[in-house]
Amino acid sequence: MAKYLVIFLLFVLPLVVIPFSFSPFEIPKVFLAEIGVWLLIFLAIFKDGFFIKRFNQEQLFLALSLILISLFHLIFYTNTNFFGNIFRLQGVFLLWNLLLFSLISAQIYLDRIPGKLVLGVIIALLISSFLIGPNGTGRAIATLGEPNSLAAVAIFLWPFAFFGSKKPIQSAALLGSLVLVLLSGSRSGLVAFFIQIIFFMLAKNPKLSLKISLNITILLIVLSLSLPFIEGGGWFENRAEIWQTAFFAGSQNFILGGGFGNTENLLKEASLKLNNNIQYQIVDSSHNFFLDFWVQSGIAGVVLICLMVYLSFRKFVQHQKKQELVLMLGILTVMMFNPASVVTLVAFWWLIGQGFSSRQQP
Amino acid sequence: MKLKLFLASILVSLLAFVMLSQASLVTAETLTNSSITGPITTPISYFTISGRVSYKFFRIVKPAENVTVEATSTQTSDKFSAQTNKKGQYTITVPAGQYNVRAFDFLGTIFDPALRLVDVTTSSITGINFRGNR
Numbered sequence: 484m485a486k487y488l489v490i491f492l493l494f495v496l497p498l499v500v501i502p503f504s505f506s507p508f509e510i511p512k513v514f515l516a517e518i519g520v521w522l523l524i525f526l527a528i529f530k531d532g533f534f535i536k537r538f539n540q541e542q543l544f545l546a547l548s549l550i551l552i553s554l555f556h557l558i559f560y561t562n563t564n565f566f567g568n569i570f571r572l573q574g575v576f577l578l579w580n581l582l583l584f585s586l587i588s589a590q591i592y593l594d595r596i597p598g599k600l601v602l603g604v605i606i607a608l609l610i611s612s613f614l615i616g617p618n619g620t621g622r623a624i625a626t627l628g629e630p631n632s633l634a635a636v637a638i639f640l641w642p643f644a645f646f647g648s649k650k651p652i653q654s655a656a657l658l659g660s661l662v663l664v665l666l667s668g669s670r671s672g673l674v675a676f677f678i679q680i681i682f683f684m685l686a687k688n689p690k691l692s693l694k695i696s697l698n699i700t701i702l703l704i705v706l707s708l709s710l711p712f713i714e715g716g717g718w719f720e721n722r723a724e725i726w727q728t729a730f731f732a733g734s735q736n737f738i739l740g741g742g743f744g745n746t747e748n749l750l751k752e753a754s755l756k757l758n759n760n761i762q763y764q765i766v767d768s769s770h771n772f773f774l775d776f777w778v779q780s781g782i783a784g785v786v787l788i789c790l791m792v793y794l795s796f797r798k799f800v801q802h803q804k805k806q807e808l809v810l811m812l813g814i815l816t817v818m819m820f821n822p823a824s825v826v827t828l829v830a831f832w833w834l835i836g837q838g839f840s841s842r843q844q845p
Numbered sequence: 846m847k848l849k850l851f852l853a854s855i856l857v858s859l860l861a862f863v864m865l866s867q868a869s870l871v872t873a874e875t876l877t878n879s880s881i882t883g884p885i886t887t888p889i890s891y892f893t894i895s896g897r898v899s900y901k902f903f904r905i906v907k908p909a910e911n912v913t914v915e916a917t918s919t920q921t922s923d924k925f926s927a928q929t930n931k932k933g934q935y936t937i938t939v940p941a942g943q944y945n946v947r948a949f950d951f952l953g954t955i956f957d958p959a960l961r962l963v964d965v966t967t968s969s970i971t972g973i974n975f976r977g978n979r
Contacts (some may be wrong), residue, residue: 525853721891760938
């Protein structure tokens with residue numbers, strides 16, 4: 484049962500569209516993700532021996548530290564602290580759910596996901612791209628509602644179908660995901676796709692260890708962060724300006740940040756102080772996962788999340804988990820340039836959980 | 846087992862309360878702010894529209910200071926404006942798009958041209974000049 488819940492959260496949740504609130508794409512998914520996590524909690528309560536003593540101590544410590552920081556923020560409660568804003572609902576409550584999901588899913592062993600299932604999801608997204616139609620700028624949104632979120636899901640799906648499947652399914656999954664990324668018009672998605680391919684090729688080279696391949700790929704990701712500053716366009720590339728505003732916002736509350744769920748207000752305040760163009764827009768994300776943590780939880784939160792990512796990478800390298808490494812590199816790359824949808828966050832925290840899993844999965 | 850059931854029932858009640866609060870928050874905002882737009886999720890490029898405004902009195906041409914130059918988006922009707930400096934120069938920063946640009950001052954001077962359509966979808970534009978007759 485738990486296994487099927489995790490499969491639902493990873494592979495079926497991206498396809499859910501329910502007409503509710505401002506966006507039928509994002510908010511219903513948040514509700515379903517939270518309900519899914521709580522169902523996992525209930526299963527954890529009733530299953531014998533499946534509880535705290537089985538959790539990885541490092542992961543538990545890091546997760547509890549994040550929870551403590553968020554509890555501190557709740558003392559100075561704002562109206563967006565607990566639930567987040569109405570567009571994404573990415574506040575303290577969702578963070579707690581995702582941390583619990585990460586802890587519990589680390590105990591759940593997923594059999595090798597059938598390549599046909601993943602291919603089916605990719606095909607469903609392709610069909611929905613045409614049925615739902617593009618957004619105002621002609622970019623496909625499918626059932627995700629946002630082009631970059633669609634690219635993130637495509638990036639996350641193809642490795643499941645690729646590793647361990649027969650060649651026709653491998654090719655179809657790879658091609659299908661690439662088409663989704665191209666239809667979405669997501670440049671960050673394309674960068675992430677190529678990052679994944681580069682790592683895959685490096686990992687296949689017998690002269691290079693997995694650790695060196697990973698280090699080279701991470702270096703490429705870091706270099707790609709310069710793209711918003713150097714690519715052509717207007718004098719003010721919005722993403723670079725958002726990053727600058729977010730960095731300034733985080734520096735105002737250096738140690739513990741301005742509070743989870745408060746990114747929109749913090750960025751607004753910072754943009755007014757900097758008197759830049761962001762003040763004229765509704766910007767509720769730093770468009771970079773680590774900057775979001777910087778703004779919301781300061782240096783403390785950034786250190787904790789970096790530790791989690793580092794320890795997951797270390798575990799994946801130790802156990803030669805190439806699929807997980809490809810997944811993590813792709814998801815991280817997309818999250819370095821865009822707001823994270825709940826689907827992307829679920830995928831990310833599941834991967835973190837896998838990184839701390841004590842099980843030796845084949 | 847009884848303890849587990851008790852714990853589960855507390856958690857169910859807590860979850861129901863929190864989820865209902867969350868749902869009512871979203872529903873209330875949806876009903877009261879139907880015109881609100883979503884946050885930006887993809888980058889927007891900003892460009893500048895710049896030029897010079899002058900007054901012409903018989904054959905004398907002088908820079909026009911403190912004249913308001915306004916750019917109105919043809920797609921969203923959003924307005925952006927700037928005031929000319931002592932040299933009659935202005936620069937307006939706008940999101941990429943098409944704009945109708947006009948100049949006006951507190952004296953009601955008629956400027957020529959009355960309106961200019963400019964396209965700043967791929968690059969900034971300069972030389973959007975206006976001359977007012979006095």
